[in-house]
Amino acid sequence: MKLFGLSAKDTRFLIIVILLTMFTPILLQPFPEGSALATFNAGYPDLMQRIAIFGIFAIGFNILFGLTGYLSFGHAAFLGIGSYTVVWMYKLLDYNVIWGLPLAVITSGLFALLIGYVSLRRSGIYFSILTLAFAQMSYNLAYSVLTPITNGETGLQVYPSDAQVLMGATEPTSPHLFGIVLRENFWQPTIGGWQFTFNNGYYFTAIIAIVLFYLSLRIFRSPFGLMLRAIKTNQTRLNYTGINTRPYTLAAFVISGMYAGLAGGLMAAMDPLSGAERMQWTASGEVVLMVILGGAGTLMGPVLGAGFIKYLENIFSKINDSILHGWFGALPDGLENFIIGVSHFFVGKSWHLTSGLMFMLVVIFLPGGLVEGGARIRNLFRRGKSPKGADTAHPPAPVANAAEKEEF
Amino acid sequence: MGILEVKGVSKRFGGLQALNDVNLSVKENTVHAIIGPNGAGKSTLLNCFVGKLIPDSGSVMFNGQSVLGRKPHEINQMGIARVFQTPEIFTDLTVMENVMISCFARRDGSFRLHPFETVMHEKDIIEQAEQMLIDVNMIDKREMHAASLSRGDKRRLEMAMCLAQEPKLLLLDEPTAGMARADTNNTIDLLKEIKQKRDITMAIIEHDMHVVFSLAERITVLAQGTPLVEDTPDNIKGHPKVKEAYLGESA
Structure with a gap:
């Protein structure tokens, strides 16, 4: 089957991605409510939405970093610009996200054009430093100098005194799409012990x-x-070979900037406010981490990386002493305290240590990221499954799509 | 009037006069070799043709247009392709993709934003690239990664990429450097075959006299940045000045 100008293989791939995305609220909720492992459930709207947003951010970043190899350390600037744009549209027009999101793409694209034009005059580490400098500049401008536009330290938010010229009398007072309020759930079934939340946003x-x-x-x-x-x-x-590489890299930079801007806009659609910290260099670093962790230059990698990091950040950081005591309560006291003491380094506020270790392990043992890990496991199974002799009976498929094969 | 006209080109690097008033004319559809001992300025001269270096004085005209001050990709689009000493290919891509890039560059020019077309739907480009690979006997390796090719095949691929652009002038910078004798002979055969099949001008910089005398129709001998003599291979072989400068007193 071929759809939307894709090869049969890519169509299959896209359909799998669509199904996974659509069933995420169920897939991320594997443990029944109230069970000891319920902490590891991630099927709540806030986290799922965050994963999707950072997935978008990482997919865009991958077009620049994964394909061209240009490592930008300043993409958080576009994230922030997208957020500010959307909140401004709330303030000026109304809470319908339909105005803000397209505009966020345009404004971040324009900024990306400007920053990219200057930064891409250099390559390698100098390019990275230039983008970092631009992003920190944007952050500091947003934090102090541009307070009339960004509301500085407090962050930009909607006040009752704002114009909101399109605001109708019965219109919802939180972000919505033509009346569909994004923070509301449209279905919250409880099936057996499991609780699922299907959220508009x-x-x-x-x-x-x-x-x-x-x-x-x-x-x-x-x-x-x-x-x-x-x-x-x-x-x-x-x-x-007669190719002018500059416009190609600039186009990739602008496209990835627009993805980042839209991701930033969607953050403001989750929560109608925006702050300068969204532009800080740690946010730029996070997306680099996500893409490398998942697998730079692969299609699925950035999404996997974004999901993993956001999952760790939200789930591991919320494991506290009482949850730990609940798990290990059955053990003898000394052992229990020892295990909890060790766990302290990896959960709660120390979740960064877990993500750091994971990142190191992946970079050292799986330079191709989680996607490479998946491919290796798949190969292992394939080799394990086929009994000896089967390989000669069914010769391995010709490497007809060598390029495509390794892109997943 | 040659397709490539070099007049009074000089280039100085600090205290070194790399090129000193070089005059050279490469006639259309010939194979012109530029030879000379190490440090004679051969590579410097070649770099002046492709936009990597700008000479201090003099002019380089290709097809009646100056190439000086133009960027490498602009000069390439004028019709000059270049083969490097160590093959420059896209090692992360497949053999087929390598050649397709050349085909795209020829059709679409130096930049075209085509993010929503699909490579596999470009029937013409695929056909051209396949034909090119058949021409250089590499069609069975089309899906291989370029990094995994043998050195001889990398060279072959680089030539295929250059030829896919249908250049008017092909510059070869020591195309057989570091090759085993068998590979060298294969390369000579390949170049002869290329020359037979199409109208193309070649300028070769080469150390290996065997290669030079099997291919070249004209030879320019360069020594210390100055052309000593330009003649046919037969005359160059016996030329006393060449013997002295190039082969040394003992030869």
């Missing part, structure tokens, strides 16, 4: 994420994507 974000994933898939398979991969491999050859 999550599905809104998820549909946008799927569309953006599809666009990135198209970019990967396009001549443009081929040129970007060629830039990563050998810019000298590309120049001597």
Whole structure:
């Protein structure tokens, strides 16, 4: 089956991604409510929406970093610009996100054009430093100098005195899409011991994420994507093949900036406020981490990486002493205290240690990220399954799509 | 009037006069070799043709247009392709993708934003690239990663990439450097075959006299940044000045 100009293989891949996204509220809720492991359930709207948003951010970042190899350390600036744009639209027009989100894409795209034009005059570490400098500049501007626009330290939010010229009398007073309030749940069934939450905001974000994933898939398979991969491999050859690499890298930079802007806008759609800290360099670093953890240059990698880090951040950080005591209460006192003492380093406020260790392990043992790990496990099973002799009876499929194969 | 006209080109690096008033004319559809001992300025001269270096004085005209001050990709789009000493290819991509990039560059020019077309739907480009790979006997390796090719095949691939652009002038910078004899002979055969099949001008910089005398129709001998003599291979072989400068007193 072929859909939307994709090969049969890519269509299958896209359908799997759509199904996974649509059933996330069920898939991330594997443990019944009240059980000891319920802490590990992640199927609540806030976290799912966050994963989808950072997934979008990472998918866009991957178009720049994964394909061209240009490592930007300043993409949080676009995230912040997107957020500010959307909140301003709440203040000026009304809470309908339909005004703010497209505008967030445009404004972040314009900023990306400007920052990219200057930064891309250099490559390698100098490019990274330039983007970092721009992002920190934006952060400091937002924090202090531009207070009339950004509301500085307090953060930008909607006040009753704001104009909101399109605001109707019966209109919801939180972000909505033509009356569908994003923070509301449309279905909260309890089946057996399991509780599921189906949230408007999550599905809104998820549909946008799927569309953006599809666009990135198209970019990967396009001549443009081929040129970007060629830039990563050998810019000298590309120049001597008559290709001007600058506009290609700039286009990739602007596209990834627009993805970031939309992700920032969606953050403001979750919660109608925006602060300067969204532009801080730690936020830029986070997306780099996500993409590398998942697998740079792969299609699924960035989403996996975003999911993993957000999961760790939200689940591991909420494991506290009373939960630990609940788990290990049955053990003898000395052992219990010892285990809880050790766990302290990895959960609660120390969840960063867990994510740091994971990152190190992945970089050292799986340079291709989690996607490579998945591929290795798959190969292991394949080899394990086929009895000896089966390989000669069914010769391995010709490497017809060597390029495609390793992109997942 | 040659397709490549070099007039009075000089280039100085600090205290070193790398090129000193070089005049050279490469006639259309010939194979022109530039030889000379190490440090004679061969590579410097080549770099002046492709936009990597700008000479201090003089002019380099290609097809009646100056190439000086243009960027490498602009010069390439004028019709000059270049083969490097160590093959420059896209090692992370497949053989087929390598050649397709050249085909895209020829069709679409130096930049085209085409993010929503699909590579596999570009029938013409695929056909051209496949034809090119058949021409250089590499069609069976089309899905291999370029990094895993042998050195000889990397060279072959680089030539295929250059030829896919249908350049008017092909510059070869020591195309057989570091190759085993068998690979060298294969390369010579490949170049002869290329020359037979299409109208193309080649300028070769080469150390290996075997290669030079099997391919070249004209030879320019460069010594200490100055052309000593330009002639046919037969005349160059016996030329006393060349023997002295190039092969040394003992030869």
